[in-house]
Every structure is written in C-alpha cells, then in structure tokens.
Amino acid sequence: MSEKEIIKQIGDNIRQLRLERHLSQFQLQVDANVAKNQIGRIERGERIPNVITLLKVAEALDVSISDIVDLKKV
Secondary structure, three states: OOHHHHHHHHHHHHHHHHHHOOOOHHHHHHHHOOOOOHHHHHHOOOOOOOHHHHHHHHHHHOOOHHHHOOHHHO
C-alpha cells in the first residue's frame, strides 16, 4: 500500500466512524478541539494527522486509534 493510499484510508475510516455517529465535520472538529477545516482535509486525504490529532479524534469518536488506522477496511 502506498503512502497516499494509507492517508486516504485513514481519512475514509474517520469519515465512516463520524457518519456512524451522525456527526458533522464541524461537530467532530469542535468535539476533538482541532483546527478549523482540519477534519475535512484529513477525510479527503489532503492532510496527514499527527498522533495527537489522531488521539483527539479517536477520543471524540469514542474509539481507539487502532480503529482509525485500521488498514484492513480496504
């Protein structure tokens, strides 16, 4: 799997988890306390989230980081 594919898969996983919880990108941004529009950029594969951001997003979604970085969902 290429780096680009990994980044895209992480974004897709976040989107799927967010939608399962009926959250908007804005609400997840607020709940995770991340910068404006960061969730959208991550979900589109335009931004590589650092570990702290992954932890904040995971906590806001009530999942583990491993659920977000699970590459088996391809």
